[in-house]
Amino acid sequence: MNSQNYRIDVSQKFVSGTEIRLGAGTSTAQIPAIVGEPSSDIRFYNADTTLTLSQPLLRGLGPGVARRGLSSAELRRTDAGRQQALVEQQVTLAVASAYYHIVAQQALVDVARQSLERARRLREASEARLDAGLVSQLDVLRAQQLVTQAEIQFFDAESAADDARDRLRSLVGRDMSTPFNVATDIPRPGQEHVEADAAVAIALPNRLDLKSLVASGADAERQVSFAKNQLLPQFDVNVAYTRRQTADSFVHSFGVDRFQLATFFTIAMPVDRTPQLVDYQNALIERDRRKREIATLQRRIADDVKHAIRERDRLVRGLAAAENSVDIARKEVEVAQLRYERGLSNNLDVVTAEGNLLGAQSRRIQVLADSAMAGLSLRAVLGILNPRNLELGISNLECGTSSVEYGPRSRE
Template sequence: MALLPVRLLALLSLVSLAFPGPAVAETARLSVDDAVRIAVERNLGLQAETFNPAIAATDIRRARSIYDPTLSAFFDHRGGNMQIGPASPVVDRTRFFDANASLDQLLPTGATASAAFTNLWSKDNLGLSTSRFAEPELTLSLSQPLLKGIGKRVTERGITTADDAMELSLAAWNQKALDTASEARNRFLTLVKARESLATRKASLAVTRQVHEENEGRVKAGVLAAFQLQDSELGVLLREKDLLDAELAERDAADQLRLTLHLPPGTVLELSDTSWTDVPDPSEEEAFGIALRRRPDLSNARTSLRTAEFNEEISRNLALPSLALEGSAGVAGIAPEYGNAFDDMRSGKNPNWAVGLRFSVPLGNLAARADVAAARLKASQARVGVAVLEESAGLEIRTALRALETRRKQDEVARKGVSVAETRLASFLKRGKLGLSTTKDVLDAEANLTQARENLSGARADFQSALTSLWKSTGELLDRHGVQFDGSAIASKTRKGTP
């Protein structure tokens, strides 16, 4: 019999291994700043958006490749046998060998500079003075546009466009980050409101149960009519139903916040008490000035305008006739042997040079004129787009400022309402104990207090939502929560491990 406890313990151990207990849920303690930061760091859509600046960075590298020098080489060995005349027994056997190389470099002015080396070697079997010779030649040349294609801005138009595309992709990323931060902040505040409502409903149920218990004691003592016991019991049931609704709303709000922050479903969320913040209201001029500097959509529109105006300028240049100044200078050598031919070339006694103008223009030039007209229209369209966005931003800011002022006043009114409702309920509770008020009066006063507290929670949440709208409309929401990102870091984030 002494072995029974040992066997029982062993059996319990096996059962515990086969059926482990529930895992301990993770706990995340969050402030509103933490919620915004985590949402921006973990948002999958934002991570996908991060690829666009990285792609734009590669486009900039590609555009800058116009200044990569181009090296070309050509090697050729050829020959032939040809009878000198129809009746001649002599056959001319010729052999040629070319070894040529050139280096071309684009210059910021639009000019193309070239250095070319040609090396021709030839021999035949005729035994003449020219039957064997080597002819090396070094030539430097330059072709400089004088009308179409002149200047650094025209030459680097691809680089400028790629730089603007990078700014556009960063602005799109910032807009996505701003939307993500706004969503995270509002979901955090929704959970705060839901938990305040839950606490209010718990307090309401506790008061109603206390009233019901006191009524039960009075009915037993014969000092209270039995129908008032029914009133208090109904009040308890209604508060229990309200509590269940509040618990459901709290669970839903917590789940939404966990989803926004990409936290595991079972994570327990502990919220800090620093969520209800207030700041001095900026003037409309101050807020609009911040928006002009910080709003991603305005930055995007201004970049698009700059690109359109740049394209208009370039299209006017590309519509000009093509006129280029071309020049070259070189030195050649010729001798039967390579060494002598190079010595002859180095002596410089066989120089050559050329200078000239090359001109061309398509008659009518309709395509270029159409490009200029289209670029001009796109620039005008971009200017109107900037004006429209600025007007829209001004309206958003004015609306947010008005809402902020109204929500602040509503918060003050709601606070006074709670104070009055608390005093009123305390008075009815005292009068009820003295038999000077009915159970319905007490429950109505308690319902008024609950509603006042709900109004206060709603007013606080509405005020914070108004702050979210204001900071989003000015583009400073991320800064308000200490979230800052460097553009170059964003562009390179998804390129780790790439050359």
């Protein structure tokens, strides 16, 4: 009973730097009376209830100082959201690339299968013509060699298609034993022309990495203001409304009467301001570094956008040339086959034409897949790729009793 303390303290700090503190408490005390007679001791309570308002006038004044920690936390939270969106875009591009790689490999498997069938028919025809004495043994050997090469290309295409399927399973988080079907069509690239300057103007306000860097630059500017404020002397005005007295009981220690108003000032200034000066100079250096990084990233974004537009246009032109090459190669095979059947030439021309057709078809499929990916990459470079509203969709994947199919949805 001789050393009991009861106290509660509440404080609130506002963005202006103003701080309000409320403290209420009491503690027991006693005055010994006659030695050897504890019952004659005087016991009482020391009560203290104080409401204090403190307002800094120099150092600590303003929302930029009072909200410094909160502003940094908000910046980190917002930046974490941007980083998540960037990762989602990267995953989207990886999944789309794996998807189009499967579609391309499946198309190559079909092309290799057709080439193998034509090679086998050519071998059978060469053997029949050899039995009839119309061609030499060299024609049969060339046909057999063509069949062997076609089989190797067919097996390679099948193996590459299986590898592409495994990669897509891994990216979408499916078990390696999960079967699925893939839509075989690849959307053709758009023919609309995009001006480089207009594309750069779209990319600069939409790129998430640039937004994060600009936000970091603004935070560095706030850090400069904060460090500059810390160089000022501490000059606070304080107003206290206090009640301090002794009471004979715990209940009488608290009340609403006998309060007194007190006003006082607090002035403090460190003799050595080296740490504050160092922090201020570091803040200036960090601010200038952020500005240089922003300017560098803006130039790099402009270069990336122009490169992506040139790459897309190159692939569009390359696709037209590849399709024209496939048409020419088909006609070349037809002419060579017709000349061979009529005995105007040996099967060397047919073998060469078949190889040219297979190469042309392979190039066309690869260019078509690359052009589809170039369109998505351009949207990512512009900062307008929305992973949750993409033209690639998932439906109909066979997994146990359910089935899922990867395929393109509608183009925007």
